[in-house]
Amino acid sequence: xxxxxxxxxxxxxxxxxxxxxxxxxxxxxxxxxxxxxxxxxxxxxxxxxxxxxxxxxxxxxxxxxxxxxxxxxxxxxxxxxxxxxxxxxxxxxxxxxxxxxxxxxxxxxxxxxxxxxxxxxxxxxxxxxxxxxxxxxxxxxxxxxxxxxxxxxxxxxxxxxxxxxxxxxxxxxxxxxxxxxxxxxxxxxxxxxxxxxxxxxxxxxxxxxxxxxxxxxxxxxxxxxxxxxxxxxxxxxxxxxxxxxxxxxxxxxxxxxxxxxxxxxxxxxxxxxxxxxxxxxxxxxxxxxxxxxxxxxxxxxxxxxxxxxxxxxxxxxxxxxxxxxxxxxxxxxxxxxxxxxxxxxxxxxxxxxxxxxxxxxxxxxxxxxxxxxxxxxxxxxxxxxxxxxxxxxxxxxxxxxxxxxxx
Amino acid sequence: xxxxxxxxxxxxxxxxxxxxxxxxxxxxxxxxxxxxxxxxxxxxxxxxxxxxxxxxxxxxxxxxxxxxxxxxxxxxxxxxxxxxxxxxxxxxxxxxxxxxxxxxxxxxxxxxxxxxxxxxxxxxxxxxxxxxxxxxxxxxxxxxxxxxxxxxxxxxxxxxxxxxxxxxxxxxxxxxxxxxxxxxxxxxxxxxxxxxxxxxxxxxxxxxxxxxxxxxxxxxxxxxxxxxxxxxxxxxxxxxxxxxxxxxxxxxxxxxxxxxxxxxxxxxxxxxxxxxxxx
Numbered sequence: 001x002x003x004x005x006x007x008x009x010x011x012x013x014x015x016x017x018x019x020x021x022x023x024x025x026x027x028x029x030x031x032x033x034x035x036x037x038x039x040x041x042x043x044x045x046x047x048x049x050x051x052x053x054x055x056x057x058x059x060x061x062x063x064x065x066x067x068x069x070x071x072x073x074x075x076x077x078x079x080x081x082x083x084x085x086x087x088x089x090x091x092x093x094x095x096x097x098x099x100x101x102x103x104x105x106x107x108x109x110x111x112x113x114x115x116x117x118x119x120x121x122x123x124x125x126x127x128x129x130x131x132x133x134x135x136x137x138x139x140x141x142x143x144x145x146x147x148x149x150x151x152x153x154x155x156x157x158x159x160x161x162x163x164x165x166x167x168x169x170x171x172x173x174x175x176x177x178x179x180x181x182x183x184x185x186x187x188x189x190x191x192x193x194x195x196x197x198x199x200x201x202x203x204x205x206x207x208x209x210x211x212x213x214x215x216x217x218x219x220x221x222x223x224x225x226x227x228x229x230x231x232x233x234x235x236x237x238x239x240x241x242x243x244x245x246x247x248x249x250x251x252x253x254x255x256x257x258x259x260x261x262x263x264x265x266x267x268x269x270x271x272x273x274x275x276x277x278x279x280x281x282x283x284x285x286x287x288x289x290x291x292x293x294x295x296x297x298x299x300x301x302x303x304x305x306x307x308x309x310x311x312x313x314x315x316x317x318x319x320x321x322x323x324x325x326x327x328x329x330x331x332x333x334x335x336x337x338x339x340x341x342x343x344x345x346x347x348x349x350x351x352x353x354x355x356x357x358x359x360x361x362x363x364x365x366x367x368x369x370x371x372x373x374x375x376x377x378x379x380x381x382x383x384x385x386x387x388x389x390x391x392x393x394x395x396x397x398x399x400x401x402x403x404x405x406x407x
Numbered sequence: 408x409x410x411x412x413x414x415x416x417x418x419x420x421x422x423x424x425x426x427x428x429x430x431x432x433x434x435x436x437x438x439x440x441x442x443x444x445x446x447x448x449x450x451x452x453x454x455x456x457x458x459x460x461x462x463x464x465x466x467x468x469x470x471x472x473x474x475x476x477x478x479x480x481x482x483x484x485x486x487x488x489x490x491x492x493x494x495x496x497x498x499x500x501x502x503x504x505x506x507x508x509x510x511x512x513x514x515x516x517x518x519x520x521x522x523x524x525x526x527x528x529x530x531x532x533x534x535x536x537x538x539x540x541x542x543x544x545x546x547x548x549x550x551x552x553x554x555x556x557x558x559x560x561x562x563x564x565x566x567x568x569x570x571x572x573x574x575x576x577x578x579x580x581x582x583x584x585x586x587x588x589x590x591x592x593x594x595x596x597x598x599x600x601x602x603x604x605x606x607x608x609x610x611x612x613x614x615x616x617x618x619x620x621x622x623x624x625x626x627x628x629x630x631x632x633x634x635x636x637x638x639x640x641x642x643x644x645x646x647x648x649x650x651x652x653x654x655x656x657x658x659x660x661x662x663x664x665x666x667x668x669x670x671x672x673x674x675x676x677x678x679x680x681x682x683x684x685x686x
Contacts, residue, residue, distance in 0.1 A: 015559075016550050016553040016554045016558060016559065016560065016563070017550070018560070018561060209543075212543055213543060216547055217547075218546055218547065218550075219562070219564075270538075270539050270540055271539065271540060272532045272534070272538065272540060273538070275529070275540065278518070278520060278521060278525075279518045279521060279525075279529055281520070282519055282520035282521055283516070283517065283518045283519065283520075285514075285516065286516040286517055286518050286529070287518065287529070287530075289500070289516045290516070290529040290530030291504070291530040291531075292529070349519075349520035350520055
């Protein structure tokens with residue numbers, strides 16, 4: 001490498017980047033960038049504090065929190081898929097139907113046709129990928145608004161799954177492997193080891209990146225901020241592990257969820273594909289002119305979204321020990337809401353996959369907390385509706401505040 | 408009016424460019440009709456390396472059509488295109504890009520949500536090892552190109568939505584340099600800009616010339632044109648009607664050529680000065 005040559009001229013950094021020219025960031029802009037998660041986190045803390053106080057501490061017990069996290073696994077995985085589609089500036093209204101359809105495909109294959117669990121799960125995932133492929137092709141090539149395509153798909157698939165179940169309303173899953181997927185807890189060695197390993201890799205990467213930028217004469221973030229970042233991530237990861245360990249251990253489904261989020265995060269932020277997803281969501285015409293195959297990106301993202309929905313369906317069937325003909329009526333909105341509450345813009349191009357955990361936790365906490373207070377579906381749905389409207393309103397307001405500043 | 412008789416006097420009047428040298432880009436006898444409308448008839452066009460050419464004309468004069476033909480968006484009905492003397496067929500925008508012909512349109516085509524580095528390398532990302540983006544080397548290269556163009560921005564890691572109009576224009580232009588452009592076409596680069604930002608962009612155009620690029624500026628603003636260009640080519644009603652060397656021309660005479668109406672009178676008035684214009 002010409003590293004040595006480059007090192008001799010660190011001048012560009014100082015001559016091109018003039019920090020004083022940066023307009024003082026407004027609160028709205030801060031909320032859109034680095035600190036976007038803070039209001040969401042505060043909301044979550046307020047909700048948690050409220051339920052902790054009104055349920056006499058029951059809400060914050062490790063047992064309840066473990067259950068809460070298990071309850072949001074499916075929403076989280078679906079929200080991950082929704083996030084990908086939202087980043088494109090599109091929407092997928094078929095995630096709940098696809099998720100349920102795929103779980104039915106798996107259930108029917110194992111329970112009625114004696115197919116082994118592995119093949120049945122694979123069939124479910126392939127079904128998911130196919131439905132996403134169809135959505136994507138219709139959106140990308142026939143140019144039908146994704147809203148319509150996926151709404152039609154949702155209706156169609158809810159009929160298809162009724163057909164597959166042939167009148168049966170609930171199909172119990174007996175297969176032990178499938179049941180173990182979401183209901184098992186990892187042994188302590190793995191439960192503590194895997195997250196810690198991931199954490200160490202993350203810290204190593206952050207430090208490596210810092211050193212490398214420093215060496216090449218690029219601007220680095222202040223060391224205290226870097227350390228703070230590492231400390232915060234460490235506290236979150238090890239805190240979560242400690243919480244789970246003080247009940248039954250780290251649930252396997254949590255590892256699935258965080259693993260999938262991690263994969264999508266790497267894909268979105270470290271690869272050209274992810275960059276293209278953001279580019280298409282930000283300005284599809286600019287992306288096209290830059291030589292990006294926009295239809296291909298759209299098809300790929302819709303396929304990934306539905307495949308994730310299928311994974312969510314498999315995990316839900318495993319946790320519920322059954323597949324049902326009835327699609328959970330709040331599942332679709334919950335998963336999109338989790339993404340939007342987590343700061344993913346409905347207008348495309350903005351948002352991170354990590355914050356959807358916060359969104360899913362808020363929705364899960366409301367549901368779980370109101371359950372503890374023995375509130376019915378009526379109250380739960382009204383509260384959730386209000387929270388969702390607030391989240392979307394915040395998104396729109398922040399966006400407008402930014403637009404007002406102009407260029 | 409014959410094109411040749413107008414363009415000949417300009418070539419010798421550019422000593423630095425040596426009239427014998429082959430232009431970086433040359434178009435001959437370009438015609439293009441949209442239905443019954445003849446947008447361009449038998450137009451010649453040339454731009455040399457290290458030269459800035461201003462392409463001016465009234466609305467409907469055929470400027471946009473000519474630019475679209477050069478950038479591959481439209482194909483000419485007849486005529487030939489030579490890139491450094493080699494005949495080329497520009498059958499699409501991607502072909503133009505491959506040949507090193509880059510166009511910066513008025514709308515800039517930037518992704519507001521992406522940072523400066525991401526925008527500069529969009530579609531041409533560098534990788535560490537597949538499929539990992541090489542942020543460090545892209546950032547270095549971005550800083551290098553921006554410093555060559557003397558662009559000042561707060562940081563290359565801010566989303567371009569936070570930049571001023573002039574800065575955004577600079578990013579759009581820097582993008583073409585990164586792709587090793589040989590010919591850069593700028594469509595109304597100063598149209599939406601304030602005074603200071605216009606200055607910034609004009610400075611940028613001068614930098615492009617210093618880099619040895621062939622630059623074509625399409626503009627309505629004659630003051631800007633006269634500030635940076637070496638030659639002005641005037642289109643009117645689909646024909647090339649005049650070519651001026653800015654050193655020996657005045658904005659009044661260019662306006663006269665653009666509008667056509669009071670052309671003769673202006674020539675009489677300035678005739679004694681012995682300009683480069685013949686009619």
